[in-house]
Amino acid sequence: xxxxxxxxxxxxxxxxxxxxxxxxxxxxxxxxxxxxxxxxxxxxxxxxxxxxxxxxxxxxxxxxxxxxxxxxxxxxxxxxxxxxxxxxxxxxxxxxxxxxxxxxxxxxxxxxxxxxxxxxxxxxxxxxxxxxxxxxxxxxxxxxxxxxxxxxxxxxxxxxxxxxxxxxxxxxxxxxxxxxxxxxxxxxxxxxxxxxxxxxxxxxxxxxxxxxxxxxxxxxxxxxxxxxxxxxxxxxxxxxxxxxxxxxxxxxxxxxxx
Numbered sequence: 001x002x003x004x005x006x007x008x009x010x011x012x013x014x015x016x017x018x019x020x021x022x023x024x025x026x027x028x029x030x031x032x033x034x035x036x037x038x039x040x041x042x043x044x045x046x047x048x049x050x051x052x053x054x055x056x057x058x059x060x061x062x063x064x065x066x067x068x069x070x071x072x073x074x075x076x077x078x079x080x081x082x083x084x085x086x087x088x089x090x091x092x093x094x095x096x097x098x099x100x101x102x103x104x105x106x107x108x109x110x111x112x113x114x115x116x117x118x119x120x121x122x123x124x125x126x127x128x129x130x131x132x133x134x135x136x137x138x139x140x141x142x143x144x145x146x147x148x149x150x151x152x153x154x155x156x157x158x159x160x161x162x163x164x165x166x167x168x169x170x171x172x173x174x175x176x177x178x179x180x181x182x183x184x185x186x187x188x189x190x191x192x193x194x195x196x197x198x199x200x201x202x203x204x205x206x207x208x209x210x211x212x213x214x215x216x217x218x219x220x221x222x223x224x225x226x227x228x229x230x231x232x233x234x235x236x237x238x239x240x241x242x243x244x245x246x247x248x249x250x251x252x253x254x255x256x257x258x
Contacts, residue, residue: 050076053082059073059077091121097118101125105134108169141171141180166210167183185202186202192214196219200221201221201222202218202219
């Protein structure tokens with residue numbers, strides 16, 4: 001009981017005596033020693049808690065450091081007339097603001113950053129995304145996105161691959177690969193005409209794989225598309241003539257429109 005009288009807690013005494021804290025409190029009562037209430041803190045710890053708060057540490061950080069509950073820490077700071085941070089109520093967003101937030105999220109912004117910019121709560125915004133059917137990024141996807149943006153070769157989620165095609169960062173697209181990229185010509189064509197039919201691929205009429213203008217793209221059955229290409233990526237003569245006629249027809253149609 002001398003250890004308990006010296007200022008140690010029942011938990012600390014129990015560890016040294018190899019028994020439970022309940023046993024320490026029971027023996028203390030039997031010997032006429034007043035048992036300290038839960039949440040009791042040493043005088044030097046109180047000074048340390050106040051100093052930590054003035055240095056800028058949050059209540060949660062102080063509680064974890066001193067191994068005490070946040071309620072106890074808040075009571076000590078309140079008794080010391082320390083000004084605590086007041087958390088304001090989350091602001092509700094209008095439908096158009098939620099649509100804007102979803103657009104920012106798809107462009108690569110994080111939920112926490114969007115919530116700070118729109119002056120609303122993180123949990124509230126996350127729940128709104130889930131209700132709207134937005135697929136929340138996993139921890140791995142979010143980390144990959146951050147590291148991709150830090151990479152000096154990051155071009156706002158747009159890159160050119162070895163085959164000559166342009167790929168765009170769109171992790172929520174159903175046709176995206178494991179790394180979250182999809183070929184740009186697919187996005188361009190689907191934006192104008194809707195989802196690409198099963199068994200079809202997008203072909204570049206002029207043969208330039210990074211020319212993703214809508215007038216240069218046409219859907220072809222995969223069987224015909226593959227049969228038109230030679231081993232080294234060249235087109236058969238008959239297929240070339242067919243494409244040239246198609247290009248001339250499109251150019252004439254565009255001149256008539258304008």
